[in-house]
Amino acid sequence: MFGGTLMFNIIYSEFAKLKKSYILIIVFISGCLLPGIYFSDAITNDFSNLSQVEIQHCIKNQMINVEALSFQFLFIIVFSLVIGYVFTREFTDKTANILYTYPSSRIKIFIGKFITVGILIMITYLIQFFISYLVVYIEFRVLPPAEFIIKDIKVNIYSVLLQLILIPIPVLIANITKNIIIPIVYGALGGIIGLGVMTILMSGSIYGQICPLVLPALPFYHYHRGDPIDYIAVVGSAVITFGISMFLCIYHSKNSDVN
Amino acid sequence: MLNLIYCELLKLKKSYIMLLIIIGGVFSTILMNLAVLVVSSEKQRSFESYASNVEQLNFVIFYTILFSLISAYVFSREFADKTSSIVYTYPMSKIKIFIGKLITICILISLVYLVEFVSIYLGYYILYHEHPEFTFVSNHIKFYLYSLFFQFLIIPIPILIGNLSRNIMLPVVYGAVGIVISGVHDSFVFGEYLPFSIPFNFIKKIYEPNLIDLNYSVISGICCFVISMFICMYHYNKHDIA
Numbered sequence: 001m002f003g004g005t006l007m008f009n010i011i012y013s014e015f016a017k018l019k020k021s022y023i024l025i026i027v028f029i030s031g032c033l034l035p036g037i038y039f040s041d042a043i044t045n046d047f048s049n050l051s052q053v054e055i056q057h058c059i060k061n062q063m064i065n066v067e068a069l070s071f072q073f074l075f076i077i078v079f080s081l082v083i084g085y086v087f088t089r090e091f092t093d094k095t096a097n098i099l100y101t102y103p104s105s106r107i108k109i110f111i112g113k114f115i116t117v118g119i120l121i122m123i124t125y126l127i128q129f130f131i132s133y134l135v136v137y138i139e140f141r142v143l144p145p146a147e148f149i150i151k152d153i154k155v156n157i158y159s160v161l162l163q164l165i166l167i168p169i170p171v172l173i174a175n176i177t178k179n180i181i182i183p184i185v186y187g188a189l190g191g192i193i194g195l196g197v198m199t200i201l202m203s204g205s206i207y208g209q210i211c212p213l214v215l216p217a218l219p220f221y222h223y224h225r226g227d228p229i230d231y232i233a234v235v236g237s238a239v240i241t242f243g244i245s246m247f248l249c250i251y252h253s254k255n256s257d258v259n
Numbered sequence: 260m261l262n263l264i265y266c267e268l269l270k271l272k273k274s275y276i277m278l279l280i281i282i283g284g285v286f287s288t289i290l291m292n293l294a295v296l297v298v299s300s301e302k303q304r305s306f307e308s309y310a311s312n313v314e315q316l317n318f319v320i321f322y323t324i325l326f327s328l329i330s331a332y333v334f335s336r337e338f339a340d341k342t343s344s345i346v347y348t349y350p351m352s353k354i355k356i357f358i359g360k361l362i363t364i365c366i367l368i369s370l371v372y373l374v375e376f377v378s379i380y381l382g383y384y385i386l387y388h389e390h391p392e393f394t395f396v397s398n399h400i401k402f403y404l405y406s407l408f409f410q411f412l413i414i415p416i417p418i419l420i421g422n423l424s425r426n427i428m429l430p431v432v433y434g435a436v437g438i439v440i441s442g443v444h445d446s447f448v449f450g451e452y453l454p455f456s457i458p459f460n461f462i463k464k465i466y467e468p469n470l471i472d473l474n475y476s477v478i479s480g481i482c483c484f485v486i487s488m489f490i491c492m493y494h495y496n497k498h499d500i501a
Contacts, residue, residue: 029436077435177275182275
């Protein structure tokens with residue numbers, strides 16, 4: 001694909017840079033956090049006198065709560081932190097000079113970092129998916145029915161793909177400010193806006209779908225709650241968000257000064 | 260001591276912290292005003308409902324992260340910018356440097372509270388051209404001061420995490436974890452004693468005086484301060500410089 005082995009080397013070197021940082025721990029914690037909280041809630045309750053139907057209801061509730069909170073609130077904070085770190089560590093550790101002596105163009109380095117972040121995001125989703133089913137199995141000794149799991153896999157895959165659309169925004173902020181603080185603040189503000197939009201979506205209105213920050217949570221609303229999706233607004237906001245911010249990112253990373 | 264605090268504040272001049280303080284104070288009010296103007300069905304709101312909504316957004320979500328970010332930045336910038344060897348050549352003991360940084364953080368947090376307090380009244384005045392009566396305002400100020408004091412008491416926890424990891428990231432993750440845990444804290448056995456929601460409990464006391472029991476908050480705030488401050492001091496005194 002993108003220039004054969006060279007691209008692979010760039011991604012490999014990005015992962016090697018992450019080895020000594022806290023990023024992998026953070027990815028692991030954020031994947032386990034919400035299932036863990038609901039697990040610690042559930043072990044204090046007694047489920048032995050519930051019927052099978054009630055247990056299935058409990059399980060679905062728990063899975064849906066975990067996904068709603070993480071897609072709409074937690075992940076935007078964690079991923080802006082990860083993105084901020086991956087893109088600004090070159091400036092804070094003063095290794096930007098070394099980075100641009102690699103025999104590959106700036107665009108390729110940028111895309112390499114982008115793919116690295118994408119892989120980290122996918123790892124987070126995978127961890128959360130498996131941990132939440134593991135937790136459910138430990139609590140109730142039973143798994144949800146197969147069609148629910150298939151639906152859940154669909155929700156997670158669509159959500160990851162839509163999450164990739166939002167990456168360029170914090171990347172652009174990180175590249176312009178050369179600092180990890182502002183991307184984190186973007187994440188926190190995004191979390192607030194996400195929660196605000198969640199109240200609008202939960203009340204049944206579809207106007208909240210215009211906000212691009214809510215994109216990763218839309219598959220959840222569509223499959224688990226059966227909300228209709230306004231495809232024109234959603235596709236429009238996705239394309240505009242990704243197009244504009246990616247263009248600005250590539251333009252900026254091509255033309256900016258090294259230090 | 261005054262020189263130390265002055266020099267800490269000078270270090271912040273070129274960073275984004277001052278911008279953060281203004282964003283942190285004003286953002287939720289602007290968001291709330293937009294929501295009232297554009298989305299909400301009820302156009303006329305009482306000041307209590309307006310202010311409690313803004314404060315809920317701020318104290319429950321935003322400030323947990325913002326204050327851990329600020330306190331982690333003030334302490335860990337010495338490691339990130341490799342200036343910690345310069346800090347320890349000041350003719351001061353390590354404890355004094357620590358307390359100077361702590362007071363700097365307290366000043367920054369008080370600024371955020373001040374900006375937020377003013378922005379709430381301004382935002383309400385811009386929307387409805389009214390302001391609440393004076394007895395409510397004095398009550399509001401009193402509980403803001405309590406809340407601010409207890410915010411100071413729980414600040415050593417992110418400082419400790421920042422000092423141990425020498426990094427700005429883990430304190431931010433502590434903030435995010437704190438938000439999520441305080442969102443579902445009713446389910447925990449000792450949920451009332453969790454430190455994350457202490458400052459907001461004091462704010463809630465204004466609007467629901469009979470429902471909130473502050474004893475848990477006071478006990479856990481003081482315990483948090485004593486324990487984490489002790490570990491902080493010990494670690495800051497003993498750890499290696501660079």
